[in-house]
Amino acid sequence: MTTIDDVARAAGVSVSTVSYALSGKRPISASTRQRVERAVRELGYRPHAGARALASQRTSVLALMAPLRVDVNVGVIMQFVTGVVTRARDFEHDVLLLTQDDHAGIERVAAGSMVDAVIMMDVEAEDPRLPILRRQRQPAVLIGLPRDASGLSCVDLDFEAVARTAVDHLADLGHRRIALIGSPQAVLDRHTTYAQRMVRGFRSETERLGVEAVFEPCESSVAGAVDALDRVLARLPGVTGLVVHNEVALPAVLATLRERGIEVPRDVSVVAVCPEDVALGQVQALTAVSIPATRIGAVAVEMVMHRLDHGQEAETRLLAPELTARTTTAPAS
Amino acid sequence: MTTIDDVARAAGVSVSTVSYALSGKRPISASTRQRVERAVRELGYRPHAGARALASQRTSVLALMAPLRVDVNVGVIMQFVTGVVTRARDFEHDVLLLTQDDHAGIERVAAGSMVDAVIMMDVEAEDPRLPILRRQRQPAVLIGLPRDASGLSCVDLDFEAVARTAVDHLADLGHRRIALIGSPQAVLDRHTTYAQRMVRGFRSETERLGVEAVFEPCESSVAGAVDALDRVLARLPGVTGLVVHNEVALPAVLATLRERGIEVPRDVSVVAVCPEDVALGQVQALTAVSIPATRIGAVAVEMVMHRLDHGQEAETRLLAPELTARTTTAPAS
DNA sequence: CCCGATCGTCGAAGCGCTTCGATAACTTAG
DNA sequence: CTAAGTTATCGAAGCGCTTCGACGATCGGG
Secondary structure (H helix, E strand, C coil), X not given: CCCHHHHHHHHCCCHHHHHHHHHCCCCCCHHHHHHHHHHHHHHCCCCCHHHHHHHHCCCCEEEEEECXXXXXXXXXXXXXXXXXXXXXXXXXXXXXXXXXXXXXXXXXXXXXXXXXEEEECCCECCCCHHHHHHHCCCCEEEECCCCCCCCCEEEEECHHHHHXXXXXXXXXXXXXXXXXXXXXXXXXXXXXXXXXXXXXXXXXXXXXXXXXXXEECCCCCHHHXXXXXXXXXXXXXXXXXXXXXXCCHHHHHHHHHHHCCCCCCCCCEEEEEECHHHHHHCCCCCEEEECCHHHHHHHHHHHHHHHHHHCCCCCEEEECCCXXXXXCCCCCC | CCCHHHHHHHHCCCHHHHHHHHHCCCCCCHHHHHHHHHHXXXXXXXXXXXXXXXXXXXXXXXXXXXXCCCCCCHXXXXXXXXXHHHHHHHCCCXXXXXXXXXXXXXXXXXXXXXXXXXXXXXXXXXXXXXXHHHHXXXXXXXXXXXXXXXXXXXXXXXXHHHHHHHHHHHHHCCCCEEEEECCCHHHHHCCEHHHHHHHHHHHHHHHHHCCEEEEEXXXXXXXXXXXXXXXXXXXXXXXXXXXXXXXXXXXXXXXXXXHCCCCCCCCCEEEXXXXXXXXXXXXXCCEEEECCHHHHHHHHHHHHHHHHHHCCCCCEEEECCCEECCCCCCCCC
16 A cells, blocks of 8 residues: 555655645645655555544545335435435545435444435434434435424425426416325325425415315325326316326326326326436326436535535525426316 | 543543453453443444544445446346345445446545445446456455456356246247347447346257247337337247346336237246346236345345455356246246 | 745644553463 | 463554644745
């Protein structure tokens, strides 16, 4: 291993000069800097991460706690993770991956000074991990919105606004009977707040506009989709607007409509809530409110880095939704 | 932060005694150990990871380089990752996540002594990252099988055997016209060896048995699936056995068969090659050779830990496939 | 021309931990 | 009863880096 001593010797300067030349924390003459840089290059020098962490109290590593269960949103999760890892690199940071339920892990990596901060996905209303997080000296940012976020930063898509946007789009097209096919009951029960916020937004906006509305949770399987659709059709005959917030069920819902002879968008308009690539990867390009998962991951990193580098206070940011009209919505006939 | 000094003081022993009591590397009397443990508990002591890494040359962190692109195998990738992270914890290790194409990342984390070893997914025949890997002092294990694996460990499912198993199963049932619907052309072109090994196994086994066979690559989309199926039907009229090695296309292939009035397994038998949960999550439970992604990830960790802890040499392990007959295969009529 | 800044560099003191002798107190074999 | 091991503990030397204070040299202002 080549160390900073080797570099100092090769460049004919002291160790501290090398350190300052590399970090830029004190002025160093151009000529010295160049000699140092040359030595670094020729020796292939890499600072030892542990030594650096020990001396500087900074690790250049972020912890990311992600739900690795193989369920519903694998694709979405992956996009979050990608967003986090990619943006972290822009800030010269790497990412340590923790699994969702490894509650001890957060203590281990934070208290053990392995990371500078923690990003936590899939936060529930009363998440048991929050107290642990608050106890650490490292800042944290949550992807999601717990009931009490005091002391912690949060980012998420503004799901109430998502629902509003979807409903408004359908209502503007003249639809007066609108249904929401949503997350699985289990997700609602877990009190993952995005599902609840979506329903709340849907309820209040349909009420405000005075349109008939029903909400049905939907299991993430073919059978679940068929079931949910049947329940919607039974509870709200003559429904012409459908909001679907469930990536897995999406293709099955579409297929089932077709099988039943219900044509989209002639008979029923469909607005999906899903990542862009899902909306575009279906048989028809879907009118959709996109879930900018990569973006959210990136924003989470930005927030945490601002807290680290500029002592920024904890804050909550809700991203505004964007609806793109494509081929699955049309005026009510 | 509480340090080992605090613990030593609280327990009334020296720093080194605390260290030995905690690591067990030298005998310590039961009474002393207990006093130390008590102090640790009461002070909530956590060793500083950086300091430990600096002194011991071990970080308790593994690097995992995973393809985070949102494509085909998101589910499979997730399972690999889960397998790695979970098994790593059994060995008291955490996982640093690198993206597939961050070639510099592997140098950064290895040369910078951030990790004890590297696990790399999705290896290609002539992977440009291998030379970098070989240059590092940390051991590496590849998930996949490059042309030249010298100095590096490898694990993977034995895809030639997978093809053989699937073909044999169909042949035993009397099928004499068998097609393989495989990976997208792009994957073949990337020289990801699993796809090639699958095709090679398929070709040699069908030849050996003297059954008629065609192979068609298949894009991972609904349209791609329909296309591939059409090509198969055109090139091998009267085909009765289908091996499908493409998770994304799977549902579309099944749906298209149904639409065409081709009933499974009455008219055509289908063997899938996919993770167990995919095989069970379809409309019919699929006869399938399962891809034990979680297991492979776990094995990768085991191999790397053996190299670290017991100086084990680099080796290659190919996992034997297992076929489970379910509802989509039947004797040829 | 001298004083106080400013600039560029150095030495040394840690950061918190592991590990290598060394030592002292006991055993045990001969 | 002594020499040679054991066993349990301690002290000190690093591991490789950052950062603080100091110092000589150079500069501009009065």
